[in-house]
Amino acid sequence: MTDAQVEEAARLFSMLAEPARLFLLRALMTGPANVGQLVERTGMKQGNVSKHLGILLGRRFVARRRQGTFVVYEIADPALFQLCELMCNRIQSDALSQAGRLVVRRKNQAQVSGNKT
Amino acid sequence: MTDAQVEEAARLFSMLAEPARLFLLRALMTGPANVGQLVERTGMKQGNVSKHLGILLGRRFVARRRQGTFVVYEIADPALFQLCELMCNRIQSDALSQAGRLVVRRKNQAQVSGNKT
DNA sequence: ACCTTATATCGCGATATAGTAATATGCAAG
DNA sequence: CTTGCATATTACTATATCGCGATATAAGGT
Numbered sequence: 001m002t003d004a005q006v007e008e009a010a011r012l013f014s015m016l017a018e019p020a021r022l023f024l025l026r027a028l029m030t031g032p033a034n035v036g037q038l039v040e041r042t043g044m045k046q047g048n049v050s051k052h053l054g055i056l057l058g059r060r061f062v063a064r065r066r067q068g069t070f071v072v073y074e075i076a077d078p079a080l081f082q083l084c085e086l087m088c089n090r091i092q093s094d095a096l097s098q099a100g101r102l103v104v105r106r107k108n109q110a111q112v113s114g115n116k117t
Numbered sequence: 118m119t120d121a122q123v124e125e126a127a128r129l130f131s132m133l134a135e136p137a138r139l140f141l142l143r144a145l146m147t148g149p150a151n152v153g154q155l156v157e158r159t160g161m162k163q164g165n166v167s168k169h170l171g172i173l174l175g176r177r178f179v180a181r182r183r184q185g186t187f188v189v190y191e192i193a194d195p196a197l198f199q200l201c202e203l204m205c206n207r208i209q210s211d212a213l214s215q216a217g218r219l220v221v222r223r224k225n226q227a228q229v230s231g232n233k234t
Numbered sequence: 235a236c237c238t239t240a241t242a243t244c245g246c247g248a249t250a251t252a253g254t255a256a257t258a259t260g261c262a263a264g
Numbered sequence: 265c266t267t268g269c270a271t272a273t274t275a276c277t278a279t280a281t282c283g284c285g286a287t288a289t290a291a292g293g294t
Contacts, residue, residue, distance in 0.1 A: 009204045014134035019127040087126045
């Protein structure tokens with residue numbers, strides 16, 4: 001793993017570091033869609049949608065094809081599903097352990113200070 | 118997958134979207150290390166190393182423990198290995214297909230224009 | 235050719251975050 | 265307790281990029 005490759009990895013991760021792009025990708029998870037549909041589904045402005053799709057396209061995370069007057073985008077990199085799944089799992093388990101910690105804290109408080117809420 | 122969770126995912130990805138932090142994580146892949154060692158290995162300034170370690174710590178990507186006057190960090194989230202592996206694979210295959218494309222381009226040029234460098 | 239719809243791009247103000255130098259804090263030895 | 269080393273934090277400048285409004289390009293129909 002060279003330094004240059006690490007920097008490239010950072011650039012790839014930064015593609016996913018933006019809520020707007022993740023919303024678009026989420027909207028594409030169920031299948032291809034054109035720009036207008038993505039504008040609808042995400043509530044983002046059209047210019048914004050186009051811009052972010054262009055960024056994703058530049059890194060080949062999505063692919064593009066024309067269909068008459070529409071332009072249809074779709075997910076082009078299967079790794080995206082795995083990446084998102086990993087992060088989602090992490091968020092889930094974070095939420096769980098956070099919940100657990102809260103419970104523990106309550107128990108401790110109960111036993112130490114007699115639950116004086 | 119709620120919108121809030123998507124935003125959280127973006128925040129997590131943004132932790133990995135920074136070369137400096139990936140360099141630190143790479144240096145930690147082989148095992149725990151203290152700040153001074155990480156400064157040596159990465160060539161980054163001490164303040165910067167501390168700052169980024171603090172950020173990674175905040176998201177529980179790394180863990181910290183004191184050892185006398187030193188502070189030892191280590192990777193705390195196994196998902197990191199999988200995430201990095203996925204991105205590395207992608208970079209590899211990108212490099213390969215890019216190389217392939219260059220070869221094809223040369224062939225085409227050779228056959229079309231008689232290889233005029 | 236012109237108009238309409240769909241998509242892409244441009245310029246801008248606002249915001250976020252990196253890196254640096256300087257300084258503060260924590261801990262152990264004498 | 266003070267000194268010295270290891271680490272953390274702060275204040276600051278510089279850079280990147282987001283979202284927006286406006287505008288440009290592309291394609292089809294009349």
